[in-house]
Amino acid sequence: MGKYAVLLNAGPKDAGPATNALRYAATLAAADHDVAVYFDGAATAWPGELVSRLDHPMRTYFDDLLELGATVGACALCASAYETTASCEEAGVTLLGSPDEHAPDVALLVEEGYELLPIG
Structure with a gap:
C-alpha cells in the first residue's frame, strides 16, 4: 500500500479544494493506505470549523x-x-x-516514503 501526506493550505474561504482534499484522503485511508493530513496556513481554521458545524460536507470526511x-x-x-x-x-x-517552528518536516516525510499531495 502507498503512503500519502496531504498538505492542506486551503482555508474556509476555499471550501471546494479543502473538501476534495479530505475526501481523497479518506478514500485512500479506507483502502488501507497510510494517510497523513496536515492543516497548514489558513487551513488550520478547519478543525475548529468542522467541530462546530456538524452539517458541513467536510465533517464526514x-x-x-x-x-x-x-x-x-x-x-x-x-x-x-x-x-x-x-x-x-x-x-x-x-x-x-x-x-x-513550521511543521511538518516535508523532507522527513519524503524520507519515510510519503508521497506529498499539496492542496490549496
Whole structure:
C-alpha cells in the first residue's frame, strides 16, 4: 500500500479544494493506505470549523479520517499566526512543531516514503 501526506493550505474561504482534499484522503485511508493530513496556513481554521458545524460536507470526511486512524495534524506556527491553536486542540488535532517552528518536516516525510499531495 502507498503512503500519502496531504498538505492542506486551503482555508474556509476555499471550501471546494479543502473538501476534495479530505475526501481523497479518506478514500485512500479506507483502502488501507497510510494517510497523513496536515492543516497548514489558513487551513488550520478547519478543525475548529468542522467541530462546530456538524452539517458541513467536510465533517464526514474529517470524522472518517479520525476513525480510520489516519494521522491528522496542524502546523503549530501557522495555528499561532491564524489564532487557531485552541480550536485545533479542542478538535483533537495534534499541533506539530512549535509557535516558532513550521511543521511538518516535508523532507522527513519524503524520507519515510510519503508521497506529498499539496492542496490549496
